[in-house]
Amino acid sequence: MRERLASARRAILPRIDRTKLRFRGGWFALPIYLVVISMYPLSLQHADWVEISSQFWWIAIAGVFAGTLLGNGRIRFPRAVLAGSALGMLMITLATTFASTGGGAYRDKLTHLAILVNNWITQVLAGEAASDPTVFVLFLGASVWCATFVGSFVLARTGRIWDAVIFNGACLVINVSVALTNLYPDLIVFTLAVLVLLVRIHIVNLQERWTRQNIVPSGEMDWRLLRGGLTWTAVLVIMALITPRVGAAEVLNGAWSTFEGPYHSVEAEWQRFFAGVSGPSRLRGVSFSDSIRLGQAPNLGDRVVMTVEAPSGHFWRAVTYDFYTGAGWRTTESDKADKISLPTADRESYQARFDIIVPHSNILFAANEPQKVDVPYQFYTGADKTYSTSLHALNRSQAAGTYTVTSLVSTADKQTLRKVTATYTDYIKAKYLQLPSTVPPRVRALAHSLLDNIPNAYDKAETLETFLRSPPYSYSPQVKPTPPGKDPIEYFLFDLRQDFCEYFASAMVVMLREAGVPARLVEGFTTGTYDSASNAYVVKEQDAHAWVEVYFPQYGWIEFEPTPSQPPFPRVDNSTESGTGSSDGTGAGDSSSDPNDPAGRPNRAEDQLNQDDSSGGFSGDSVVAAVRSIDPRPALAFLGFLFLLLVAAVVRFNWRFRRYGPIESAWGKTRLLASYVGHPPHPSQTTYEFASSLGAAIPDTRDPVQSLAQARVVERYSAQGADDDLRDAAETAWHQAASAMIGLLPGRVLRLVTHLWH
Numbered sequence: 001m002r003e004r005l006a007s008a009r010r011a012i013l014p015r016i017d018r019t020k021l022r023f024r025g026g027w028f029a030l031p032i033y034l035v036v037i038s039m040y041p042l043s044l045q046h047a048d049w050v051e052i053s054s055q056f057w058w059i060a061i062a063g064v065f066a067g068t069l070l071g072n073g074r075i076r077f078p079r080a081v082l083a084g085s086a087l088g089m090l091m092i093t094l095a096t097t098f099a100s101t102g103g104g105a106y107r108d109k110l111t112h113l114a115i116l117v118n119n120w121i122t123q124v125l126a127g128e129a130a131s132d133p134t135v136f137v138l139f140l141g142a143s144v145w146c147a148t149f150v151g152s153f154v155l156a157r158t159g160r161i162w163d164a165v166i167f168n169g170a171c172l173v174i175n176v177s178v179a180l181t182n183l184y185p186d187l188i189v190f191t192l193a194v195l196v197l198l199v200r201i202h203i204v205n206l207q208e209r210w211t212r213q214n215i216v217p218s219g220e221m222d223w224r225l226l227r228g229g230l231t232w233t234a235v236l237v238i239m240a241l242i243t244p245r246v247g248a249a250e251v252l253n254g255a256w257s258t259f260e261g262p263y264h265s266v267e268a269e270w271q272r273f274f275a276g277v278s279g280p281s282r283l284r285g286v287s288f289s290d291s292i293r294l295g296q297a298p299n300l301g302d303r304v305v306m307t308v309e310a311p312s313g314h315f316w317r318a319v320t321y322d323f324y325t326g327a328g329w330r331t332t333e334s335d336k337a338d339k340i341s342l343p344t345a346d347r348e349s350y351q352a353r354f355d356i357i358v359p360h361s362n363i364l365f366a367a368n369e370p371q372k373v374d375v376p377y378q379f380y381t382g383a384d385k386t387y388s389t390s391l392h393a394l395n396r397s398q399a400a401g402t403y404t405v406t407s408l409v410s411t412a413d414k415q416t417l418r419k420v421t422a423t424y425t426d427y428i429k430a431k432y433l434q435l436p437s438t439v440p441p442r443v444r445a446l447a448h449s450l451l452d453n454i455p456n457a458y459d460k461a462e463t464l465e466t467f468l469r470s471p472p473y474s475y476s477p478q479v480k481p482t483p484p485g486k487d488p489i490e491y492f493l494f495d496l497r498q499d500f501c502e503y504f505a506s507a508m509v510v511m512l513r514e515a516g517v518p519a520r521l522v523e524g525f526t527t528g529t530y531d532s533a534s535n536a537y538v539v540k541e542q543d544a545h546a547w548v549e550v551y552f553p554q555y556g557w558i559e560f561e562p563t564p565s566q567p568p569f570p571r572v573d574n575s576t577e578s579g580t581g582s583s584d585g586t587g588a589g590d591s592s593s594d595p596n597d598p599a600g601r602p603n604r605a606e607d608q609l610n611q612d613d614s615s616g617g618f619s620g621d622s623v624v625a626a627v628r629s630i631d632p633r634p635a636l637a638f639l640g641f642l643f644l645l646l647v648a649a650v651v652r653f654n655w656r657f658r659r660y661g662p663i664e665s666a667w668g669k670t671r672l673l674a675s676y677v678g679h680p681p682h683p684s685q686t687t688y689e690f691a692s693s694l695g696a697a698i699p700d701t702r703d704p705v706q707s708l709a710q711a712r713v714v715e716r717y718s719a720q721g722a723d724d725d726l727r728d729a730a731e732t733a734w735h736q737a738a739s740a741m742i743g744l745l746p747g748r749v750l751r752l753v754t755h756l757w758h
C-alpha cells in the first residue's frame with residue numbers, strides 16, 4: 001500500500017533534479033528578473049483601480065517559485081499546466097482573502113468572498129452592472145499569476161526569456177494604456193530591466209556555446225558585451241522618449257477605425273462586468289460609442305471638430321442611450337432602417353449643413369430628430385420605428401466630408417406638452433423605464449419626494465431640470481470618478497453635487513424613469529461658436545455635451561437641459577397669460593434663448609466657460625496662424641538627438657583605437673571606414689594589397705592610402721621603425737582618405753534602407 005502511494009505521488013509530482021534547480025543567468029540575473037516580474041503587480045497597485053494591498057506582489061513571487069520549481073522538474077507540460085492552475089487558484093484565493101479589510105476570522109472572510117462572487121454572477125447574468133470590485137481583484141491576481149508562472153516555467157524548462165518578457169510586458173502595457181494615473185515610469189523601469197536581462201541571458205547562452213566548442217573567451221568579454229548592451233539600452237530608451245510621431249500614425253488611425261466598433265462592444269461588456277472599478281479614460285475621449293461609463297475624464301481638446309451652417313443654433317446629436325447598467329449607459333436599439341415614421345405634431349423642418357473636420361466613425365450629426373440626408377444613410381432604431389437612436393452614413397468616407405441633414409425640430413409649447421396623455425406603448429415602457437435593481441433607495445426616495453405630487457410628465461421633467469440647475473448643484477469641468485463600491489448617481493446627488501454634464505443628465509433620466517416618465521440620455525455637441533464672417537458655427541472638441549430627451553406620445557422626444565452651464569431649451573409658455581403653469585426661471589422673452597437668433601443658443605466649452613468667442617472664425621491669415629501654431633520643439637529635439645548620436649558615433653569610432661599608436665590607429669580607422677562604405681578588407685590581403693584594392697575602388701583614396709600603407713610597413717617591419725615625420729604623414733593621409741570615404745556614407749545608408757524596404 002505504501003509503495004502504491006509513493007508511486008502515485010511520483011507520477012503526479014516527479015522528483016526534481018536539485019543539480020538543475022537554479023535560475024538561468026545566475027545570481028546576477030535573478031534580481032533583474034525579479035524587477036521585471038514585479039513591475040506589473042506594482043503598476044496595478046500604482047493605478048489605484050481598487051483598494052488593494054501588496055497581495056499582487058506576493059502572488060508574483062509565488063508564481064516565480066512555482067514556475068521555476070515545476071520547470072526544473074520532469075513533469076510533463078499538460079500536467080504542469082493543471083498543477084499550475086490549481087496552485088494559482090489556491091494562491092489567489094488565499095492572498096485575496098487575507099488582504100480583505102473586513103473583520104472576523106479567516107473562515108468568515110472566505111465565506112464573504114464566496115457571497116460577493118455569487119452576487120457578481122447574478123448581476124452579470126441579469127444584464128446589470130456589477131458594482132462590487134472583488135471579482136476584478138481576483139481577475140487581476142489571475143493575470144499576475146499566469147504572467148509570472150508561465151514565464152518562469154518556460155525559462156526554467158527551455159531557457160527562453162522572451163516568454164516571461166512578452167507575458168509580463170503585454171499585461172503592463174495594457175495597464176499603462178488604460179490607467180487613469182501616469183504609469184510611464186513603471187514602463188520605463190520595466191524596459192530597462194528587460195533589456196539588461198536579455199543581454200545577460202545572451203551572455204549565458206554564448207558562454208554555454210563556447211564551452212561546448214572549447215573556446216576560451218577573454219576575461220573582459222562578459223563586461224564588453226554587458227557594456228554594449230547597456231549602451232544600446234540607453235539609446236533605445238532615449239529614442240523612445242524624444243522621437244516625434246511619424247506619418248505611420250495616420251495609417252494606424254485608419255486601421256483602428258476598422259476595429260473601433262467591435263472594440264467598443266467588448267469595452268461595454270467589460271465596463272458592465274466591472275462597474276466598481278475606476279477607468280479606463282484615455283482610450284475613450286470623444287468617441288460616441290455604444291456605451292459610456294460615468295465618471296470618466298473626457299480628454300477634450302481645443303481642436304475644431306466641424307463647422308455647421310444652420311438658420312439658428314441647436315445641439316448636434318450623435319448618439320442616444322436607453323439601457324442604464326447602474327454605472328453607465330448602453331445602446332441596445334441597433335436595428336437598421338432606411339426610413340422611419342417620425343411624429344410631426346408641432347414640429348418644423350430644420351436644415352443644417354455639416355462640414356466635418358474630425359470624423360467620428362460613420363456617425364452623422366443632426367438636430368433633434370433627423371429625417372433625411374443628402375448622402376446615403378441609415379437610421380439606427382428599435383422595433384418601434386418612430387424615432388432614431390443615431391444616424392450613420394453607409395460609406396465611412398461620406399461621414400468625413402460635407403453633408404446636409406434635414407431634421408424635424410419640436411416647436412411644441414409648454415401648455416401643449418402638459419396636456420399630453422401619459423399612455424405609453426409597452427415597447428416604450430420596456431425600453432425607457434428600465435432601471436437596474438441596484439438603484440439606491442435614497443435616489444428612488446428623492447425622485448418620489450420631488451415628483452409624486454406633480455400631475456403631468458412635462459412638469460415633472462421641468463421640476464427635475466430646475467432642481468438640478470439650482471444650488472447646491474453646480475457644474476465643474478473636473479470629472480471625478482465614482483469611488484469603488486459606490487453608486488454613481490447617489491454619489492453625485494448626495495456627496496459630490498458638482499461635476500460634468502453626464503452626471504446631471506444621468507441623474508435626471510434615472511429619477512424620471514423612477515417616476516414613470518420615459519427618458520433617455522443623449523450625447524453630441526453644443527451649438528459651438530458662431531462666426532459671422534463665415535456665417536457658420538465652429539464646433540470644437542471641448543463642446544462635447546450630454547443632455548436629456550423625454551418621450552411624449554404623438555410629439556416624440558423633447559429635449560431638456562439639466563446642466564447649469566447651459567441655458568434651458570427655449571420653449572414658449574402660453575399659460576403665463578392666465579397665471580398658471582410653471583416657469584423654468586429664464587423667461588420666454590430672454591433674447592439669449594430666442595430660437596430665431598442666428599447665435600441663439602449661447603456657446604460654451606464645458607471646461608472653459610468664459611472663453612473669448614472671437615477666435616472661432618476663419619480668415620485669410622488662417623494658414624499663417626496654422627503654421628505658427630506648429631510646435632517646433634519635437635523637431636528640434638529630434639535634430640538635437642541626431643547630433644548627439646553623431647557625436648557619440650565619432651567618439652566611439654576613435655575610442656576603439658585608443659590603445660594603438662598613430663600609424664596603426666590611422667590604418668585601423670581606414671580599414672573600418674572602408675568596411676562602412678562597402679569595401680571591407682579581405683583577411684588574406686596584405687597591407688599593400690588592401691591599399692591597392694581600395695585605391696582602385698575609390699580613386700580619391702589611392703595616394704593617401706598608399707602613403708599610409710608604406711608608413712605601416714616601415715613601422716612594423718623596418719629595424720629603425722617610424723619617426724615623427726612619418727607619423728605626421730600617416731595622420732595626414734588618414735584625414736585625406738577619410739574625407740574621400742565619408743562622402744560615400746549617405747549613399748551607402750540610402751541603398752541599405754532601400755534594400756531593406758523592398
